[in-house]
Amino acid sequence: MRKYIETAKVLFKAQLVYHFDILLTVVFTISKILLAHVLWGAIFENQDTVSGFTYPSMLSYYIISSFITQLDQSAGTGGQIAAEIRSGRFSKYIVKPMSIFWYFTAQTAGVSAFLLSFNLLAALAWIFIFRVDFTITVDIAVILSALILILLGLLFMMQMNYYIGILAFKFLDTSVFSMIKDNVVRFVTGSLIPLALLPAGIVEIMRLFPFYYVSYLPSMLLIGKNESEALAGIIILACWNAAFGILNAATYKNLKMKYDGVGI
């Protein structure tokens, strides 16, 4: 465990070198909030509520959802894994006396931990700049459930991106697949619009999949909605994590045999 904590610490410190990039990443979260502000501002000019959301609760949803989404840095790690495999540099990870998956998870956790405070500051800045009447629950149990869901969600995203990354053993270039995945994930996790706007039947189906619980449900919980779904969400997301863990272990075991360490 200690070696993974050290890995996370190194990556945490390494972010200081890229402070300008990090600052931009945080500042650019404004585009999501601005989109919500403009789009939903126009819609709420004609009506007071949309699918149970008022204008302040809608903006609060986007600010929280954007905050959670920014914490997830695993897509970059997935891309890094694929690039290292393609170039033949993955060998340096194989020789490390650590689990490769947990090594990359620790790396990503280090980056996310660094971003945490900046994202929080950005969220506060957007609340102030867009003069949002911010809505947040004060129920400790609900906040705790949301935090557990966020952690499980981050782990799930890491597992999924790791899986796509190691597919490079077979396909070499997984960048197209990864970009399509990013587009789909943005929609199904509720980053673009709250999933409550979708037809009830589709939402029911989405509840069986992990994406519903990655950022949508925690955001809803934090604005004081959908409290009854918290426990089921934690159980379902934990099951998906376990399933993906098995899938990743089996896939890595099978595909690593194709790795020649030469690169292209």
Next chain:
Amino acid sequence: MNIYKHLKIIWMLLKMKLARTMAFRFTFFGAFFVDGSMFLIQILMFNAIYSQTGSIGGWDKQQMLLFIGTFSLINAVNMAIYFFGVITIPWKIKSGDLDLYITKPVNTLFHISFENIDIGSVPLIFASLGIIAYAVSGMNVQITFWRVSGYFLLVGMMLILYYDMEVIMRTIPFFVIQASSIERFEGEAVTLCMKIPGTLFKGAFKVLFYLVLPYGIMATVPAQFFAGTLTPAGFLYSMCIVAAFTAFTLAFWKLGLKHYKSASS
């Protein structure tokens, strides 16, 4: 140089690009699938929103679909023709590879712009035309030759504007070498403006996306023209913006080339 010679060069560059692309067949239609999925999701998003409301800032569902289809079309033609060429400019400046282009008896910007034509993006053009046709079929407008011609003329003008913006952003590295943050900023601005019509912006954001970085007019103006909501002043304004930005792009590029130090880093 005459047009025939330019077309011959484009044809030659296309053949060379095809030969290179065939080596990576898996990614041949990459841009089509990536951008196709993005616009499909945008349609799904607005479908969900319009199930809750009848209009967004005066844009009904069919008009919004036309807006999305128009941006998708502009983006697809951009990807197919010059995007993959223009995006290489910062790297060529940074690495000193631009030397190879400057010494050739072809206009440097022309050569770079057309050397990476992406045939894989062409299906996205047809998909976009499909979205536009579907949107128009549900609109209560009379389809005339002039309306269609005016629409495609405006799309053509906006393609020039899109090209201008891409070149301007990638000419900055002549002066600052490392400009990845500018490209990221461009990406965020384009993504934002392809999601909502420019007319929804107000105040400082309207000035930003209508004048300073006119991404806000790119799909909005042609869609407004087709829907019959574009005023003559709006039409004239967009023409002036395209002319002004094109003149600025050419002058800025020339200045950038003069500033080029031919030193890789």
